[in-house]
Amino acid sequence: MPAVSLQTRDLTFSYLPGSPVLRGINLEIAADTFTAVIGQNGSGKTTLMKHFNGLLRPASGQVLVDGEDISRQPVSELARRVGYVFQNPDHQIFSASTRAEVAFGLRNLGLSEGDVQARTDQVLEEFHLLPYAHRQPATLSFGLRRKVSIAAVFAMQPGLLILDEPTSGLDWKSTQELLDLLHARNRQGTTILLITHDLRLVADLIPRCLAMSAGQVTAHGATHEVLANPATNGALKNGLPPVHQLAASLKNQGFPANVFTVDDFGAAYRATSESLRGDAA
Amino acid sequence: MNNLGTFYVPRESWVHRADPRVKLLLVAALWAVLLLRQSFDITLAVLLLLHALHLAARLPRENIGFIWKAFLPMLILIPLLWSVFSGVGAPLSVLGFLRVYPQGAMRGMLLALRLVSMAFALFLWLYTTEPGVMLVGLVKLNIPYPWVLVFSMALHYIPAVQALYHSVSEAQQARGLRLEGGGFQRLRRMMPILVTVMIGGLRMTDQLTRALEARAFGVKGVRRTYLREVRFRPADYAYLAMILLGTAALLMIQVG
Numbered sequence: 394m395p396a397v398s399l400q401t402r403d404l405t406f407s408y409l410p411g412s413p414v415l416r417g418i419n420l421e422i423a424a425d426t427f428t429a430v431i432g433q434n435g436s437g438k439t440t441l442m443k444h445f446n447g448l449l450r451p452a453s454g455q456v457l458v459d460g461e462d463i464s465r466q467p468v469s470e471l472a473r474r475v476g477y478v479f480q481n482p483d484h485q486i487f488s489a490s491t492r493a494e495v496a497f498g499l500r501n502l503g504l505s506e507g508d509v510q511a512r513t514d515q516v517l518e519e520f521h522l523l524p525y526a527h528r529q530p531a532t533l534s535f536g537l538r539r540k541v542s543i544a545a546v547f548a549m550q551p552g553l554l555i556l557d558e559p560t561s562g563l564d565w566k567s568t569q570e571l572l573d574l575l576h577a578r579n580r581q582g583t584t585i586l587l588i589t590h591d592l593r594l595v596a597d598l599i600p601r602c603l604a605m606s607a608g609q610v611t612a613h614g615a616t617h618e619v620l621a622n623p624a625t626n627g628a629l630k631n632g633l634p635p636v637h638q639l640a641a642s643l644k645n646q647g648f649p650a651n652v653f654t655v656d657d658f659g660a661a662y663r664a665t666s667e668s669l670r671g672d673a674a
Numbered sequence: 675m676n677n678l679g680t681f682y683v684p685r686e687s688w689v690h691r692a693d694p695r696v697k698l699l700l701v702a703a704l705w706a707v708l709l710l711r712q713s714f715d716i717t718l719a720v721l722l723l724l725h726a727l728h729l730a731a732r733l734p735r736e737n738i739g740f741i742w743k744a745f746l747p748m749l750i751l752i753p754l755l756w757s758v759f760s761g762v763g764a765p766l767s768v769l770g771f772l773r774v775y776p777q778g779a780m781r782g783m784l785l786a787l788r789l790v791s792m793a794f795a796l797f798l799w800l801y802t803t804e805p806g807v808m809l810v811g812l813v814k815l816n817i818p819y820p821w822v823l824v825f826s827m828a829l830h831y832i833p834a835v836q837a838l839y840h841s842v843s844e845a846q847q848a849r850g851l852r853l854e855g856g857g858f859q860r861l862r863r864m865m866p867i868l869v870t871v872m873i874g875g876l877r878m879t880d881q882l883t884r885a886l887e888a889r890a891f892g893v894k895g896v897r898r899t900y901l902r903e904v905r906f907r908p909a910d911y912a913y914l915a916m917i918l919l920g921t922a923a924l925l926m927i928q929v930g
Binding site: 443469477545 | 838849852866870873
């Protein structure tokens with residue numbers, strides 16, 4: 394499935410009359426990009442993402458998938474192009490085996506039995522789920538259930554993959570493994586949008602970032618630029634990685650403001666030390 | 675229905691302020707009237723009174739609409755079935771082979787309206803009584819606390835299960851599940867949703883049981899105290915008198 398691009402034009406939405414949740418969003422997500430979606434609880438992240446696979450329809454404005462208005466397309470049809478991994482894995486797991494759970498979406502797409510089996514095997518292996526292939530997924534641990542729910546959507550090979558907080562409840566190793574899989578899929582040509590509150594993960598591993606606040610996009614672009622943007626930085630100050638806060642406290646020693654990872658800190662430290670040595674000489 | 679997992683709609687109104695026991699008595703009284711008096715006039719009068727009370731409680735129109743919407747299938751199906759199968763009154767022949775009973779249809783409509791009225795009475799109590807106050811009110815009526823807790827949790831979990839159903843339905847449709855079609859075919863297609871909701875419901879129950887036990891629920895020989903207190907105010911005595919007099923009048927009144 395080729396990568397999918399997204400566009401919104403003056404998108405507004407509200408669950409209750411008079412309380413807009415999305416306020417005139419104009420956005421372009423290029424195909425092949427990997428973008429983190431950040432913002433405080435209630436900022437409209439999930440609401441915006443649910444517009445991209447038709448689970449929610451705009452009150453006004455448009456959503457374009459690959460330049461095509463999707464207002465009349467049913468969710469089940471959009472599922473061919475747009476995959477959505479929900480926040481809670483228990484909202485989708487129902488099958489008697491992990492294998493059947495992964496195959497469910499593929500059968501909905503009308504694939505041949507051979508393709509269903511091949512894709513299921515491939516994804517179970519990618520996610521190290523083969524030992525659990527015949528276990529009831531509902532009885533697996535939360536971390537494994539999370540993996541099953543992601544694998545089931547991965548198998549459908551959508552051109553756009555949306556993941557709503559897929560790393561919550563996962564340890565750092567599992568998180569990195571998941572991010573490796575997502576990067577590999579992104580390199581093969583899948584557009585990825587990942588909602589998260591983990592700004593360390595965003596700074597370390599996700600190249601692009603979309604920040605939201607009160608139903609509006611406050612910044613969108615390269616991750617370091619978005620995190621350094623005063624609007625984002627101010628709103629998410631306490632959630633920024635500790636290494637950023639450490640660098641900020643060393644501002645008087647000449648540390649720059651755009652330190653978000655350990656590597657950034659190392660580079661800034663070396664630059665500052667050299668400059669101090671130069672001054673001393 | 676609000677989204678906080680309860681039916682309660684917080685508003686500043688005399689209906690909200692009324693003692694929960696008085697409101698429960700109103701529900702019981704109206705149910706008694708509706709069950710004992712099978713009259714269109716009385717049913718419509720009760721329904722009108724309940725709409726007036728819902729409006730006096732400043733409840734949003736959507737809450738009233740929610741009840742009508744929920745009972746719409748019943749309002750259609752009951753008169754329809756009674757018109758064909760009740761055998762009440764003189765039948766009319768339709769298309770030569772089908773017998774319909776107009777009187778039966780009217781009887782069915784009355785039954786459906788009585789059920790809607792009973793729902794309106796119950797929902798008035800649910801919409802206007804804060805869950806904590808409802809619980810204390812029932813305990814003050816000498817209903818054992820564990821029973822009251824089970825009842826209040828059951829109420830609390832109706833919206834929770836509804837929300838779960840909605841989320842599961844979204845998740846399965848996002849994986850290409852098609853829900854169009856009707857009858858048995860639709861039911862078959864809904865299995866991934868129904869099974870997931872059932873597993874979710876069982877998981878919720880299990881976690882809830884453990885959470886209750888972990889907080890010492892069911893310890894013997896302990897007298898519970900309550901954060902909220904309910905007391906009869908002078909207005910509640912007036913409401914009580916009005917309910918008793920009104921009920922007696924409705925039970926005794928002769929209507930054509």
